[in-house]
Amino acid sequence: MAQQDNGDSSAAAGSAVEKSLPPAASPGTAVVASDAFANPGLPPHNLRVTDLDPAKERQASRRVGGLFILSIVGSIFAIVAYIVFPIVPGDLVSVRLNTLFLGLGITLALIPLGIGAIYWAKNLMHSEEMVEQRHSTRGTESTRAAAANIFTLGNKESGFTRRKLIRNSLIGALAVFPLPAIVFFRDLAPAEDPVALFKTTLWKKGTRLALDPSGAPIKASDVTLGSVFHVIPEGLENAEHKLEEKAKAAVLLMKLDPSDLNELPERKDWSYNGIVAYSKICTHVGCPVALYEQHTHHLLCPCHQSTFDVTNHCEVIFGPAKRPLPQLPIAVDSEGYLIAQSDFTEPVGPSFWERSA
Structure with a gap:
């Protein structure tokens, strides 16, 4: 009798489970959510x-x-x-x-x-919340009217x-x-013409070359073969706009074997016993050219890898720069100190200043 009761209970439980399941679908027919659940709709709108x-x-x-x-x-x-x-x-x-x-x-x-x-x-x-039904968009008159x-x-x-x-x-x-x-x-835009500003620096005839940052003048006898110095004009500390003027007038001084220099004819007297001076400002976008390779005599700009050949008047041999570094004509005064013969003969810094002239 107990076994029969258990069987009846199992049958009742199975019947309850069947009623709770969604309706059975014949093969090839999909059962969607709407068959089992009603759309609750949007919540009631609360007025402000x-x-x-x-x-x-x-x-x-x-x-x-x-x-x-x-x-x-x-x-x-x-x-x-x-x-x-x-x-x-x-x-x-x-x-x-x-x-x-x-x-x-x-x-x-x-x-x-x-x-x-x-x-x-x-x-x-x-x-109010709104429901917009998805539909294909077409460039018809009705679509434009709806828009x-x-x-x-x-x-x-x-x-x-x-x-x-x-x-x-x-x-x-x-x-x-x-x-x-x-x-x-x-x-x-600067207050003055940028081309004119970059054509003129603190270098002028007779200005001594001084070490950066100490400002001590440099004797030609102290410049040894293969050496390189960061140079500024003597008396720069008295300039009205010291930082701006230093940025334009910064120079790299190097000594090479005079036989290694392939100088242009018009620049034969711009160096002294193999000592040459070039602008430190890259002609690409104005980064400081401060890496000197002694064995190859190359100057390298660390920003975009423009490379300049010191033996050939700092012509560009690699990179995006378009023109050589401007050269500062130098000489030696009566006391043996290196001096500038004049200012740079071309604008220093990025080439776009020169191209805009």
Whole structure:
């Protein structure tokens, strides 16, 4: 009797399991989720305060407009700060003030613009959830009409044309916002002609060659075969713009066997007993050429591997540089110190300065 009860219980359990399973499908038929579950649909839409109270809607609109107007004020403040607090070369206080007030102005222009756009979307734009059915897109008249309708609907839901304060203040903020950048572009151009600046350095006739950074003058007898020195004009510490002038006037001084030098005829007297001096600034993009290979007599720029042959008036033998390093004509004064015969006869530094002349 107990066995029969157990059998009946198993049959009942099996029947319950069968009822809980989804309906059986015949071979070749797929069972989809909709056969077992109903679409719950979208959750009910909760109205916001601005949807229920016109006064709150107007208040939110004024807040958005106020934020956009504040962005306009920030842009104007940045322009005024740029003019009122200019950077004075060598004056760190002016740099700090310029950076501080420009940063404040740009921040005041950007943050209210972003907050205003978010506040507008959260409190005033259409907030109901929507379901858009996927469909194939075609360039038909009906498709274009539907797209135009979407823009019309978006305009209606956002209230862009209806809310004049938001529209006008946003247009004003977006129109004024780029103005500081346009004013700041002035810093991208030097006050003087760059070609003229790079054609002139502190080197002049009779200026002694001095060691960098000590500033001690160099005697020709102290320059040994195979040696290389980083050289600056004597008295550079008294220059008005020391760093800028040093960047242009930096020179590499080397001594080779005079028989190894293949000098141009017009430059025969630009060296002294195998001692030659060339600009340290690469003619590619202005990196410092500071690597000298004694055995090959090659100068290497570490930035883009432009290589110059010292034995052949520093002509380019490898890399992206387009012209040789400018040579500084040198001689020896009555006390045996190396001096410059003149300034460089061509612009130093990147070739694009010369090409723009």
